[in-house]
Amino acid sequence: MNLTLRVWRQKNAKDRGRIVEYKVHDVSPDMSFLEMLDVTNEQLIEKGEEPIAFDHDCREGICGMCGLVINGIPHGPESATTTCQLHMRNFSNGDTITIEPWRARAFPIIRDLIVDRTAFDRIIRVDGKAGGFVSISTGGVPDANAIPIPKDDADLAMDAAACVGCGACVAACPNASAMLFVAAKVGHLGLLPQGQTERHNRVLRMVSQMDKEGFGGCTNMGECAAACPKEISLDFIARMNCDMIKASFVKG
Amino acid sequence: MATDSQVKLDPKIPSGPIEQRWDKHQFEMKLVNPANKRKFTIIVVGTGLGGAAAAASLAELGYNVKSFCYQDSPRRAHSIAAQGGINAAKNYPNDGDSIYRLFYDTVKGGDFRARESNVYRLAQVSVNIIDQCVAQGVPFAREYGGLLDNRSFGGAQVSRTFYARGQTGQQLLLGAYQALSRQIGLGNVEMHSRTEMLDLIVVDGIARGIVTRDMITGKVESYLADAVVLATGGYGNVFYLSTNAKGCNVTASWRAYKRGAFFANPCYTQIHPTCIPVSGDHQSKLTLMSESLRNDGRIWVPKKAGDQRSPDQIPESEREYYLEEKYPSFGNLVPRDVASRNAKLVCDAGRGVGQGGFGVYLDFSDSIKRLGKNVIQERYGNLFDMYQRITAENPYEVPMRIYPAIHYTMGGLWVDYNLMSTIPGLFVLGEANFSDHGANRLGASALMQGLADGYFVLPYTIGNYLAQAKLPKVEVGQAAVREAEVEVTDRNKRLLGINGKRTVDSFHREVGKLLWDKCGMARNDKGLKEALKLIPEIRAEFWKNVRVLGANEEVNQALEKAGRVADFLELAELLCLDALKRTESCGGHFREESQTPDGEALRDDDNFAHAAAWEYAGPKNQPIRNQEPLVFEYVHPSQRSYK
Incomplete structure (x- = not known):
């Protein structure tokens, strides 16, 4: 051709x-x-x-x-x-x-076609105190089978965890919002027992960092999910909004 | 001729029964007081499973860590592409697994060319890795009861492989990346992405830092430390076409080699049996289809050479399921080297399928009949989709076509039991070192080794080093540091100044093709000698006729590539030299002169039960071949049999 x-x-x-x-x-x-x-x-x-x-x-x-x-x-x-x-x-x-x-x-x-996506890394790390991670250090953890996790929850967490952090969701969004990216990590960890301890702090801090980085707000256009190469569902954004509301009550 | 010298390589293996060595060593190692840890700075290069796990764990302990990667984010290191799974001796399925069995399988799978004590330790800490990853929130596959699921992999008769769909590497790496991110957020790790290590700084014989190039501004800088950790992956891209990411390179290891770190067993390269065949000259990389597919797919070729019928037109009686027939006890799950070599044999005999005849079928129709399409989809859906995107064929309906491709390199920088190279203060982790897989790596063991080294081995052994090392102050202005910087700057200038006629890629393709032909799945004396004559010619032509446009002080991807290819052109020669000197066959290194009557790899334990550790001897001299004898006290070498 x-x-x-x-x-x-x-x-x-x-x-x-x-x-x-x-x-x-x-x-x-x-x-x-x-x-x-x-x-x-x-x-x-x-x-x-x-x-x-x-x-x-x-x-x-x-x-x-x-x-x-x-x-x-x-x-x-x-x-x-x-x-x-x-x-x-x-x-x-x-x-x-x-x-x-x-x-x-x-x-x-x-x-040319190269952009700086380090804002995504900063959203994951925030300030090291509750962010896109579970705050545990190497060693001293329970046996892997000590906490059973329902298969459906593990599968759904995996759907969210499949995010590759490429940024297509931001590029597709008319508001250049990073909601799908953030919601995928909040959803992944929020669905697992290991992620519960920091659940409220995580969502508040990650969303606040997202705003600081200059990403736009979400108006539920759905362009992000349509462009996502890993087919991360918009449902995770709904789930995150739910978590946000709960966290705002709990944490004020 | 390279001479075999008798430099003493001390692997520092602890004494005592093998199952007690690591525990005993952990107790005997010196500790660094918690308050003193922050006085030490450690550089970690690479953010794959080994590097990210090490950087996070060291920072958690209180060390000052500086982490480097060439990608835009530490989350992109190529560990992310590992598909199938990670081994661990948990014995959750109650099928007879144990630490000893994982140890045994790994030593045997490596064709008795690995160091027993390292492998035993690897099997021991494998169980901690799974616990660690689950605690981080890695969404491993689970049974309906909520407990972890396992699958089988090549070279083992137990199910000990944990997995997260076909994306296990991604999930484990994101776990390590998240642990690392937490430490960056807390200020314990200084992260340098889009920064490439271009030299190692050695002061008075001790590794004290690295020289880097900022890939956005081109700025060449030195970073100094009390210890340097390389977790920079393997060198499979020397073949140009491989399953590695395009950016994977040998530069960090190669510069360390030229500064005095020994390079062990470079000829041990792994050719993975299940990759998508090459489709044309434009091909830029090869794509792996996870070995886990061999759990449910059956490998076959037509019995008749040159059979052009479509697979559904070939009746059962005219198909040869060659692995099942030849190796009834392991069947399609023989180790990778055996599966690859047999695919080559049938294709060389003219029975290969697809365009060009370099392919065999991996057929799921029986499994789909037995288990239903939805079960197969759940297990391998993303792999099937990827196959379809690349080939435009639907593997639920027509058998996949696969062919072996370069995938992993067992060779790497020589390290002792503490993972320290022959340069004091330089530690090497994961695929970049040579120690655990011998001449052939078993599936799902690379993730295990990367994480074992990073989470559970290095954090102990580096403390032992730092607690005892005498480290005088080093400064950016001093001679050894400045010299290394000047060398890097001059080399880049030289590459930019040649302004010849050929692109960097054209040289990379040329040397890659030569290696694949002469030092690929089968090697012989004549071919290796031809390669050894041609490689220096290609290298000379490169330095005369390569064209690298643009400047150093900007984003310059051609310059990045040129530096990496220049190093590959040197490594290629060492790889062939090592293959020439090792006249036996073992694992992935198949010398045609050394095979059993039925065509299996025939080892020569009398002469080659050792690791060959190559020592750089200057640009004008042949490198020196040192030996570390391998002692097998527990798993006694035998002819490997998977029949």
């Missing part, structure tokens, strides 16, 4: 950035989207032009490092699929494809 790419190029955080058009040839339908970008970059380097910078690592859809807005959709047209798992057979010869970075105030652009 031969394609026309319209790619966001931006030298660094201070540069204004612009869309640049490239023709790319010899694209096979069996290539992944990132392999298509590899081919484009090889062709650019041969012409003496600097390659397009984009984040990627495992290329198996699990590390959460890759993420491009493809024709306006985070991670592209195929549902439940990260950019690295999207294959070129979803496109046709002669197509024009627009490729942009995640756009959100809390995710500043570093270069």
